[in-house]
Amino acid sequence: MDEAKPTDRRTEDKDPFAPYRKWVAEFDSWSEASEQKAAARLATLSVRPRISVILPVFNPPVRFLVQAIESVRHQVYPEWELCIADDASTNPEIRPLLEEMARRDDRIHLVVRDRNGHISHASNSALDLASGEFVALLDHDDELAADALLEVGLEISKQPDAAIIFSDEDKIDESGNRYEAYFKPDWNPDLFNGQNMISHLGVYRRSWVERVGRFRPGFEGSQDWDLALRIVERVSPGQIRHIPRVLYHWRAISGSTAREMTEKHYALDAARRTLGEHLVRTGRQGELIPVPGGHWRIRYSMTSVPLVSLIIPTRDAGLLLEQCLESIRGKTTYPRYEIVLVDHESKEKHARKVLAEAASAGHRIVPATGPFNFSALVNRGVAHARGDYVCLLNNDLSVITPDWLEEMVSHALRPGIGAVGAMHYYPDDTIQHSGVVLGVGGVASHAHKDFARGSEGMLNRARLVQNYSAVTGATLLVRRDLYLDAGGFDQDALAVAFGDVDFCLRLRQRGYRTVWTPFAEFTHHESATRGDDLRPGRRDAFAREVTEMEHRWGHLLYRDPAYNTNLTLRKDDFSLADSPRSGERFE
Incomplete structure (x- = not known):
């Protein structure tokens, strides 16, 4: 007597739940000792x-x-x-x-x-x-x-x-x-608008x-x-x-599969009316679109069409920059945007040619000099922006979905929303970014990295709009006044790594939610121009940035509210932790 009863799908793969059974046996089995602890x-x-x-x-x-x-x-x-x-x-x-x-x-x-x-x-x-x-x-x-x-x-x-x-x-x-x-995140309002994540156990x-x-x-x-x-x-x-x-x-x-098939239509209709009436009660408008897995997307109506400044830091890599600009101009359907290219001492001949053509096309070129400092480059670009919204973009991106900017702006226009991030794929069509999970790998990593495009991820989370603690600065849209009020990226302590994560967490401190949407899609040739954080000459600076993040946000790195303390901090795949970080329940 519930919404849609689950079916036993364990025969679809060769015992994919063996690790969970082992985890249950070790950490979640009832015994005389656990009864004493509970008492x-x-x-x-x-x-x-x-x-x-x-x-x-x-x-x-x-x-x-x-x-x-x-x-x-x-x-x-x-x-x-x-x-x-x-x-x-x-x-x-x-x-x-x-x-x-x-x-x-x-x-x-x-x-x-x-x-x-x-x-x-x-x-x-x-x-x-x-x-x-x-x-x-x-x-x-x-x-x-x-x-x-x-x-x-x-x-x-x-x-x-x-x-x-x-x-x-x-x-x-x-x-x-x-x-x-x-293993669910803590309260996640945007995820809840796509699936009933409260479900079981629900206590009211x-x-x-x-x-x-x-x-x-x-x-x-x-x-x-x-x-x-x-x-x-x-x-x-x-x-x-x-x-x-x-x-x-x-x-x-x-x-029970037959039951699901007979009940599917009325359950789908009930979910549509549930979300539709929720939008009416909260004074919002949007189109309700089913998502594979029995969940939902709300395509929010745009209440205005603000000018968006696309901030693209770049250095050399002319072919990548050319590809990026062509994909933006050729595919983007959003009518009001400007392109601000922050050029960090490009010397490559083709890159100079692409920059000159961009200037001729009306895009602004903002020169930047000195040691590479990604945070300083984006801050400089935002300082020259004319739009009410700014969208940070890497120069090694290619647009996939033409309405990517409508999708991101529609979220950023909503009250209480700070940064908005997008879905990135590697060129081989595996996921590169579907939100940032704190603590994984030390400071942060990308959710569902290397999952195949279209994968459901953790209970369909890779397909649903939701709140993460942070999103990558490779595609990050935010109101310009919020960016400035929060102090932008920290170009002093976080010159290269984690500036985006730190910025999103400072927005969170101010009461703003970060939204990630899978419906704004890009191909990302990751760090093609930046290089490896662990290469000689960069390793020490990276270590200092890790220490800074641990000092500022250590409590969240251990317990990201958009993740779960039963899931691993060693990998990006939402697999089980070696032990629950909240402590063994029945120790």
């Missing part, structure tokens, strides 16, 4: 709000229904109640089973509906039974981790005004084997559920998403809390 943590809670678990039921396999209920009864956290609404199940075994369980445990409350009304009506009937300060949503064939509600209680104690709490999740097969975990303050009108009939298939969006619109980001632990096991039942 000790429970003892630290002086306030224990009641959590009402909402369980709508309609004809589930009986053994999975029993397992779902037992997963609640076995919670370490004692202050719970289970509110079950049987939605007129036609299986004659269901009602007697539920009545017997309610008789055996007075924390279990049951209502049997006279007629089937689908999941929204059933969930509201279960809500009628609830008395808890918070409600947790559970499907009739899924399972909670034994310490799920304890973790929720601990999070509430840390953030007493929490309105929504969500956790990581995985899937569980008919035999109880766990696989395909979704009951007063907010009542205030926004509960579950809405007619939104079946996206009822949880619709509820969460209506609450999100009215609370502060700090009231939306993420627990980076797998607390929910989503049942994947063999044979």
Whole structure:
């Protein structure tokens, strides 16, 4: 009784989930020692709000229904109640089973509906039974981790005004084997507009559920998403809390592919209406476009068409610069832009020719001298910009999507948005940049690097607009006044490396979100003119820049809110960490 039940896809590849099973065995398995640790943590809670678990039921396999209920009864956290609404199940075994369980445990409350009304009506009937300060949503064939509600209680104690709490999740097969975990980022509003990343486990303050009108009939298939969006619109980001632990096991039942096919149309329609009404309520306009994987893109309407200054630092490499300029002029459909070329002592004959032709075409050439300092070059270019928006571009890029600038500007025009970044591919059509992840490789690296073009990445994140802590300065669009107010790139301490990351983090400090979009695409011949940071003569300066970033942002390098502490800092592929950085849960 949920949005679209997962299917067991593990046979598609040769056991791709073996590393996760090993990780679960080492870090996420329940034992006597873990039970003792959980009891000790429970003892630290002086306030224990009641959590009402909402369980709508309609004809589930009986053994999975029993397992779902037992997963609640076995919670370490004692202050719970289970509110079950049987939605007129036609299986004659269901009602007697539920009545017997309610008789055996007075924390279990049951209502049997006279007629089937689908999941929204059933969930509201279960809500009628609830008395808890918070409600947790559970499907009739899924399972909670034994310490799920304890973790929720601990999070509430840390953030007493929490309105929504969500956790990581995985899937569980008919035999109880766990696989395909979704290790989520912290609250990520732009990702949430493309997929219901809250999903499971989702816990909501009951007063907010009542205030926004509960579950809405007619939104079946996206009822949880619709509820969460209506609450999100009215609370502060700090009231939306993420627990980076797998607390929910989503049942994947063999044979449910047919069900997905029959329900696909209404679920898609419900999701479209969910997002469409969200745009109306928040006073925004945009086109809703399905994304492969059952998710969404909002193509925001542009409220204005500001002049954008394209800032391109360059030195020699005439063929690359020529290719870059030709792709911009030949493909870009955005009507109002200027090109500002910051020339760092180009001597190559062809480069000088390309620069002269660019000047003749009306583009401005800004000379720069001295040792190579990328941050100083972009700052110099911005100082000469006439546009209200500036877009930093490397000279080794080629435009792929003609409306790239419309896409990036449409995001930058939105309130609260700082920097906007794009999708970059290597010439072999593998991903070079789909956002920056902090801490990977030391300071930062690019998400999904070397994944094939079109890959879904971590649960479709490589295909969806979302917030990252930073994006590469190779394509970075921002309001010029924000750029200047934040002090631009740090040309003193971060002359070559990490100026873009540092700049995005300073915007974050000022309350602005960084957006990455996969719908502005470029081919990137990476660092073709800059060279290697570890080459002789550059190594020492790079080490100083690493030290500076660790000094400024060390706390975020260890726990990037757009990443997850269960994922590795050694590679760019969203694979599992050697151990959870938040500490072993059951140590």
